Amino acid sequence: MEKEQLKLTAMSLLISLGFFASLNLAYLGWIKDADTQDYEAGYKKEVSPKESAKEAKPNARKSYAS
Amino acid sequence: MPENRMRVKNKPLVTVTFNTWNCEFLLELINPQRAVGEIEAEIKARLFNYEQAFSRFLNYSELGRLNDGQTVDPSPLFVKVLSQAEILAAQINSDYFNPHVDLAAQGYDKSYDELGLKKIEYSVRTVVPEFPSGVHHQDNGLKLTANVKLDFGSFLKGLVSAQIADIYAPDCDGLVVNFGGDLTVRGKDLKTEAFAIGIFNPVLKIDHVIKLKNQSLCTSGSYKRTWTEGSAQKHHITNPVLGTSSNSDYVSISFWGVDGALCDALATAAFNATPEVWKQWQQTLPNLDYLAIHKSGEIITSNKS
Numbered sequence: 388m389e390k391e392q393l394k395l396t397a398m399s400l401l402i403s404l405g406f407f408a409s410l411n412l413a414y415l416g417w418i419k420d421a422d423t424q425d426y427e428a429g430y431k432k433e434v435s436p437k438e439s440a441k442e443a444k445p446n447a448r449k450s451y452a453s
Numbered sequence: 454m455p456e457n458r459m460r461v462k463n464k465p466l467v468t469v470t471f472n473t474w475n476c477e478f479l480l481e482l483i484n485p486q487r488a489v490g491e492i493e494a495e496i497k498a499r500l501f502n503y504e505q506a507f508s509r510f511l512n513y514s515e516l517g518r519l520n521d522g523q524t525v526d527p528s529p530l531f532v533k534v535l536s537q538a539e540i541l542a543a544q545i546n547s548d549y550f551n552p553h554v555d556l557a558a559q560g561y562d563k564s565y566d567e568l569g570l571k572k573i574e575y576s577v578r579t580v581v582p583e584f585p586s587g588v589h590h591q592d593n594g595l596k597l598t599a600n601v602k603l604d605f606g607s608f609l610k611g612l613v614s615a616q617i618a619d620i621y622a623p624d625c626d627g628l629v630v631n632f633g634g635d636l637t638v639r640g641k642d643l644k645t646e647a648f649a650i651g652i653f654n655p656v657l658k659i660d661h662v663i664k665l666k667n668q669s670l671c672t673s674g675s676y677k678r679t680w681t682e683g684s685a686q687k688h689h690i691t692n693p694v695l696g697t698s699s700n701s702d703y704v705s706i707s708f709w710g711v712d713g714a715l716c717d718a719l720a721t722a723a724f725n726a727t728p729e730v731w732k733q734w735q736q737t738l739p740n741l742d743y744l745a746i747h748k749s750g751e752i753i754t755s756n757k758s
Contacts, residue, residue, distance in 0.1 A: 447468055449651045452634060452675075
């Protein structure tokens with residue numbers, strides 16, 4: 388009887404651990420929900436990769452003759 | 454989860470760049486609250502409309518047709534910019550600022566990319582009247598005096614950068630609109646109230662950093678857009694009185710303040726004026742500062758900070 392209880396407790400612990408680990412992974416962005424993925428697709432569509440790569444381009448904060 | 458999505462959606466700094474009007478356009482948005490692609494498309498459409506109205510190099514633009522001697526029924530946009538030019542002409546002496554200056558007569562008759570380093574052997578000098586006396590308002594539209602031209606290039610980028618900044622400032626925490634080196638900032642930077650902006654020193658190859666807060670900063674320089682006419686070296690800044698390239702010991706002059714069009718016009722006009730006149734402008738026109746770079750690389754500035 389004690390062994391059965393121990394098994395059940397261990398299994399519950401493992402399930403809980405797995406559940407919280409999934410939550411944590413999702414929180415850190417390793418698992419993305421559909422909305423986020425959709426947004427990212429939209430973002431990439433709006434700003435081309437070439438343009439994204441130029442983020443924080445030094446020339447934006449520079450005044451010069453042209 | 455919500456934090457993760459926020460992190461992706463509210464990217465703190467987004468920059469959009471593209472080339473237009475033969476220069477680079479850069480837009481930096483701090484915490485934008487609208488789709489950036491939508492903003493970019495709107496700006497491109499706006500700049501396209503300006504180009505269709507004011508390009509010297511499009512013979513069908515409103516300005517191109519006027520310069521060709523045609524009578525033009527002006528669009529509201531053209532009327533607005535013409536009025537702005539008249540305001541600037543009232544603020545700055547015509548010896549220094551005159552939209553009637555004719556760069557084409559000096560050989561700058563096509564876009565600089567097309568012009569390249571081509572040698573121009575012949576040119577026609579015309580007497581430049583005081584602006585806006587060469588513009589005639591007729592019943593059927595606008596017409597220029599024979600052989601008189603118009604060119605709003607000395608203030609248009611400063612005007613447009615400020616206009617675009619005002620339009621999109623409510624859609625973000627802060628922004629920088631940099632139109633070929635003529636820029637306007639609104640709101641806040643990521644961590645500070647003011648934006649730190651570098652003015653390029655073409656002699657020492659360094660930047661002189663100033664702080665801007667809801668202001669425009671415009672720079673003109675004789676080190677860009679140069680060409681050869683016969684044996685003479687020319688640049689795109691013209692002396693309205695002499696009708697030739699400005700002859701200044703300074704290679705770069707910047708003005709910053711609340712009025713983008715005025716700063717742009719002064720940065721160009723300053724090449725035809727002395728440092729005493731710059732000081733006079735700075736003291737009489739509201740909220741204005743300047744920084745000029747001598748051909749030796751040394752600077753003079755009104756900036757106290």
